[in-house]
Amino acid sequence: MLASAASLLNIQVVFLDVGADAPAKQVFSSSQHIDGSFKDQQKIAELASKADVLTVEIEHVDVDALDAVKKSHPNVEIHPAPETIRIIQDKFRQKEHLSKHSCPLGEFMSVDATSDSIKSAAEKLGLPLMLKSRTQAYDGRGNFLLHTLSDIDKAIDALGSGSRPLYAEKFLPFVKELAVMVVRSTSGEVASYPVVETVHKDNICHLVFAPLRTPDAGLCKRAEEIARSAVKTFEGAGVFGVEMFLLENGTITINEIAPRPHNSGHYTIEACETSQYSNHLRSILSLPIGSTSLKVPASVMLNLIGVSDSMQPIKDVCSKALEIPGAAVHLYGKKDCRKSRKMGHITLVAPSDAELRDRLRPLLQTLPTSSS
C-alpha cells in the first residue's frame, strides 16, 4: 500500500524484504529491490546505500543496524528515529516511556517468567491478569490472559518458557477499542485522523468503523488529543497508530502505539482526503501533509484473515465484494495463505450508517468462520 502511494507521487522506493515476489515488490517494479531480512544488518546497510530516506513498515527491525547506518551513512535520514523504534518495539519500555510523559495508561508491571513473580503480579493487579511478551508481539501472539493461578505454568509455556521477556498489565474491561492515526512531520508537528472503533476477534483486528459513533460529544476530541500528545513524545517523522481502550466511566487509556502505517488506518485509502500511506511518505520527505479529513459519511474496513491453507474462502468474500457498491478489495499477494494470517482487506464506504450496514451484511455472511 505504501508502494502504491509512492508510485502515484513518482517517488522511487527500494524495498528490503525476503523473496523477489514480496508483496511490495509486486506493486513497485525496480531492479534495485533487495532480497533479505529486515533484521539483517548487512542488508540494511545495503538498503541505506541506495536511499536518501529510510523508513519501516514493521517495528520488529534491527535497531542496532539503524544506529550503525546513522554512523556509516550520515546523510541518510531515518524515520521514525531509531530510538523511537527501540522504545516502541519493547512494549514494557513503551509503557514506561508513555507513563513518564503522563499519558493515560492502565496499571502495568514487570514480571519474570516464574510462578512466584506472576503470582505477586496477580496479587497486585488482580485476576484476570494480562501477561504479555515485551518484544516480537503482534496479532495477540504474545498475550496470555491468565484467569486462574492454576494456569500459570500454561501461561509460561505459551509465552515461550522464559525465552522471551514478559510483563503484566491489569485487565481492563473496556467497552470499546478506539484508534487514531497520527502524522508527525519532520518538524515535530502532528495531525490526526478521525477516531475509529476497532473490533477484535481472537485478538486480531476484525473490523474498523470510521468514524466512531458515540453520544459522548467530547469523546472524539479527547481521544485525538491523547493520541496526538503521545505521538509528540517520540522523535522522527511518519505515521503512528495509537490503539486505545474506552472504559465504562468514559476514561480513555492507551493500549499501544505502532510507529508506522497501521491496520486501523487502512480505511483512509478510500475514506479520507489523503491516505495514511501518502501522508507517511509526505511526512518523511518533508512534503506538505495532506488533509486527514474524511471525505465520505461512513466507512468500514473488514480484514481478510486466513482460516486454513486455502485461499478459496477469502476469494469468495472478495467475489461478493465486487458486487457491492462502495466496496474496494485489497489482496496483498502474500505467497501462502495460513490460518490467522492477514491476506487482505475490504473497505466499504457509504452515504449513511444504515447503508453501510446493509452493504457490510452480505460480506459478513460470506466470511468464513475459523475451523480449528
Ligand code: ATP
Ligand atoms: P497488534 O496486532 O495490535 O500489534 P498485539 O499482539 O500487540 O496486537 P495487543 O494490542 O497488546 O496485542 O493486544 C491485543 C488485544 O488484546 C487488544 O486489542 C485488546 O482487545 C486485548 N487486550 C490487550 N491488553 C489488554 C488489557 N490490558 N486488558 C484487556 N484487554 C486487553
Ligand code: MG
Ligand atoms: Mg502490537
Ligand code: MG
Ligand atoms: Mg494491538
